[in-house]
Amino acid sequence: MSLLQKLFNILLPPRCLKCGKILSARNGLCAECFNKIHFISAPMCYCCGRPFKDTVGVKFAAKQLCGKCLQKKKHLFIMQRSAFVYDDESKDLILDLKFRDKTANAETLANMLYAAGTDIWAQKPDMLIPVPIHRLRLIKRRYNQSAELAKYLSRKTQIPTDFDSLTRCRNTIPQVELSGRARRNNLKQAFTVKLPQNIKGKQVVLIDDVSTTGSTLNECAKALHKAGAAEIYALTLARTEI
Ligand SMILES: [Zn+2]
Numbered sequence: 001m002s003l004l005q006k007l008f009n010i011l012l013p014p015r016c017l018k019c020g021k022i023l024s025a026r027n028g029l030c031a032e033c034f035n036k037i038h039f040i041s042a043p044m045c046y047c048c049g050r051p052f053k054d055t056v057g058v059k060f061a062a063k064q065l066c067g068k069c070l071q072k073k074k075h076l077f078i079m080q081r082s083a084f085v086y087d088d089e090s091k092d093l094i095l096d097l098k099f100r101d102k103t104a105n106a107e108t109l110a111n112m113l114y115a116a117g118t119d120i121w122a123q124k125p126d127m128l129i130p131v132p133i134h135r136l137r138l139i140k141r142r143y144n145q146s147a148e149l150a151k152y153l154s155r156k157t158q159i160p161t162d163f164d165s166l167t168r169c170r171n172t173i174p175q176v177e178l179s180g181r182a183r184r185n186n187l188k189q190a191f192t193v194k195l196p197q198n199i200k201g202k203q204v205v206l207i208d209d210v211s212t213t214g215s216t217l218n219e220c221a222k223a224l225h226k227a228g229a230a231e232i233y234a235l236t237l238a239r240t241e242i
């Protein structure tokens with residue numbers, strides 16, 4: 001460790017993102033908090049990324065699909081992955097980043113996204129696209145949490161991020177305030193691709209902080225398909241449905 005790094009660690013010691021306990025290295029979470037987060041790991045559906053239950057003694061194929069994905073004829077996404085389950089233990093990680101200005105956490109959280117996206121990186125996608133927020137909300141909040149994640153992820157993967165092509169053209173009601181059907185209607189035509197020439201024929205990875213019903217990601221994917229995207233992947237920090 002360089003002298004400068006030592007000094008930096010004394011002045012600003014690394015802390016656990018969740019409980020604030022001082023850590024010996026900048027690795028994000030203390031062991032106790034780490035163990036409480038429900039990280040999603042294999043075996044899981046190769047397409048939707050839902051972990052399989054009752055896996056004892058079961059042999060899975062390399063690219064095994066779940067029952068739901070096997071039945072579907074058309075898939076909006078080639079693959080979806082999430083780092084952990086959104087629950088009482090993990091929600092502060094999301095809320096701190098989204099509403100409490102803790103953008104400094106984005107780098108560590110992007111490392112979790114990176115680990116969760118291994119199968120996606122193997123496909124050599126062309127670009128990352130963060131789910132956009134409406135410009136009025138951007139003015140109020142000053143940053144887009146998904147763009148913060150994409151920025152760090154881009155450094156780690158060397159895959160460029162496109163911040164401009166996909167835009168949110170309607171300022172919708174926050175999804176958390178609505179239920180299933182209202183959520184889907186709320187988002188209809190909320191996204192548009194402003195620069196389709198950047199998207200046509202490309203393999204795109206959509207980046208978001210949390211996926212609840214998946215409606216936001218689905219609407220983004222529809223807009224990207226319309227603009228001629230070749231393949232779409234989705235990567236989120238957390239998901240509520242498993
Ligand atoms: Zn902790």
Ligand SMILES: [Zn+2]
Pocket residue numbers: 045046047048049050065066067068069070
């Ligand atoms: Zn599936």
